[in-house]
Amino acid sequence: MALTDISIGQYFPGDSPVHRMDPRMKLVLTLVYVVMLFLAGNFSSLAMGIILLLVVYPLSRIPLTLILKSVKPIVPIVLFTGILNMFFVKGDPLWTLGFLSISREGLRMAALLALRILCLIAGTSLLTYTTSPIALTDGIEQLFSPLKKLGAPVHEIAMMMTITLRFIPTLIEETDKIMSAQKARGADLESGGLFQRMKALLPILIPLFVSAFRRAEELALAMECRCYHGGEGRTRMRTLRLGTVDVLAALLVAAFLASTIFFSVAGAG
Amino acid sequence: MSTIIRTEQLSHIYSQGTVFEQAAIRNVNLNIEKGEFVGVIGHTGSGKSTLIQHLNGLLRPTSGKVYIGGEDIWAKPKEIRRFRFQVGLVFQYPEYQLFEDTVYKDISFGPRNMGLSEEEIDRRVRQAAAFVELKEATLQKSPFELSGGQKRRVAIAGVIAMSPDVLILDEPTAGLDPRGRDRILGEIKEYHQQQKATVLLVSHSMEDIARYASKVLVMNQAQVFLYDTVEAVFSRGSEMESMGLNIPQITRICRQLAERGIPISPQTYTVESAKDQILGILQKRGVK
Structure with a gap:
């Protein structure tokens, strides 16, 4: 059952102000937030990024355990980059052992980097936690719609993204079922060398691909039966509109961006 | 007759320790005699599928024990495959698990995993194919060019080829026409009689259960509600109806x-x- 426990990029339905925001605004503001984190060159400006998270997460009513869950898988990466920075940034040494030395600048750099990565993950997961995949692709499609004039198949790409996201849980479930069925016939997935294990995957991969193709064909047929013919002249059931929440959110993020730039340039801390 | 399947306070809880925590089966105590043909009924979500996946060790109990032929199957977790050969499990829509390039090779997957000799594998494959009435010519075809009913029979043959003492089938006739349904159920009955095997058949069709089974196991709300003879179970029609089941x-x-x-x-x-x-x-x- 471990396969069905995956929660990366999962959407958690809710009715908070953050959930109600326009997905386009959320996408833009997330991008601004990422830029803001990279503009922050010292602790006081980075603190702005942390405070923003502390304001928005409670508003979104996403449980604390979920945030920890999203951050957990990247802890090793954070530690690794942190340690590398600690040893390789040159400055006045605090502590030396042979060729290894830790400098004050190194420690500072490591801490900044670790905080920045953690904020990055926590901030971007907020987007996927509070936005349904459908709303997200809708938002992406509309944000990129100017590219249609250049002949880019924006609608088709967005539709492909929607379908991909929609089928991830289905295919995970399917994999689980096929694995059980082959195990019931004595398939041994756990032992043997690398080559043997790869060979043992064939009885799972082949039926999985066959069923993915079957599903694709069925879906294409069902879409054609409902006269789907691409994005041309297509209207939406729910049109995206910017509301008060979006304007407030934009102002909030703008204020934080301004203060980040201010603290960064002022160079204090 | 001796007991072949026994469970003791068997429980399985999904997503334990989270908000999604849910008991799929709770404190199930079962004694199934050798050679019985048991019909398993219960509406969707009653725990049927979870129960049968414990009987061949695909799922590990959260608590409680499963005994097959008197042996605790989780006593040595490394040897769990032994019980998967002894208790054959055919899933719903088993045709979606076919993968080899010929029907013959697909049916031989189970026996090959058992580590049998080539002659024995060949004998088992042909015997299993005969059980489900597959023609010799079909054995060399690709399973992907067969009809739906044929594919299903190939998949069932793949489990029968391991000659399990206990054969469990989860709705083997779902989505088949009446003729295909009668054919598959007849073949299962024949396996039951010829091999003196114990059969558990999960089905929503009370008619099929009444016709083939000797005993009925009724699951309701994660527990065994009844395990008795067909007559005894169907005589409690009103209770069955209150659970959303028919006679x-x-x-x-x-x-x-x-x-x-x-x-x-x-x-x-x-x-x-x-x-x-x-x-x-x-x-x-x-x-x-």
């Missing part, structure tokens, strides 16, 4: 006829037996 249509008709004073047994479970009784009554009344 065979013909039983309901005979019951209502009996209530109106017609001398027909209210414990009639098959159309054939109802026909004989009605013809007898008509004869007595002088109708030809």
Whole structure:
């Protein structure tokens, strides 16, 4: 059952102000937030990024355990980059052992980097936690719609993204079922060398691909039966509109961006 | 007769320790005798599928024990595959698990995993193919060019080829036409009789259960509600109906006829037996 426990990029339905925001605004503001984190060159400006998270997460009513869950898988990466920075940034040494030395600048750099990565993950997961995949692709499609004039198949790409996201849980479930069925016939997935294990995957991969193709064909047929013919002249059931929440959110993020730039340039801390 | 399947306070809880925590089966105590043909019924979400996946060790109990032939199957977790060969499990829509380039190779997947000799594998494959009435020519075809009903029979043969002592099938006739359904159930019955095997058949069709099973296991709300003979279970029709389950249509008709004073047994479970009784009554009344 471990396969069905995956929660990366999962959407958690809710009715908070953050959930109600326009997905386009959320996408833009997330991008601004990422830029803001990279503009922050010292602790006081980075603190702005942390405070923003502390304001928005409670508003979104996403449980604390979920945030920890999203951050957990990247802890090793954070530690690794942190340690590398600690040893390789040159400055006045605090502590030396042979060729290894830790400098004050190194420690500072490591801490900044670790905080920045953690904020990055926590901030971007907020987007996927509070936005349904459908709303997200809708938002992406509309944000990129100017590219249609250049002949880019924006609608088709967005539709492909929607379908991909929609089928991830289905295919995970399917994999689980096929694995059980082959195990019931004595398939041994756990032992043997690398080559043997790869060979043992064939009885799972082949039926999985066959069923993915079957599903694709069925879906294409069902879409054609409902006269789907691409994005041309297509209207939406729910049109995206910017509301008060979006304007407030934009102002909030703008204020934080301004203060980040201010603290960064002022160079204090 | 001796017990072949026994469970002791068997429970399985999904997503334990999270908000999604849910008991799929709770404190199940079962004793299934060797050679029995058991029909398993219960509406969706009653725990049938979870229960049967414990019997061959695909799922590990959250608590409680499973004994097959008197042995605790989780005593040595490394040897769990041994019990998967002893208890064959056919999943719903088993045709989606076919993967080899020929039917022959696909059926031989199970026996090959058992580590049998080539001659024995060949014997098993041919025997299993004969059970599900596959022609010799079909064995060399690709499983992907067969019809739906044929694919399903190939998949069932793949499990039968391991000659399990216990054969468990999860709705083996779902989505088949009446002829395909009767054919598959007939073949399962034949395996039951020839191999003296124990069979567990999960089904939503009370008619099929009444026709083939000797005992019925009724699951309700993650627990075993009843495990008794077909007669005993179907005589508690109103309780079954309150759980959203039916008794065979013909039983309901005979019951209502009996209530109106017609001398027909209210414990009639098959159309054939109802026909004989009605013809007898008509004869007595002088109708030809």
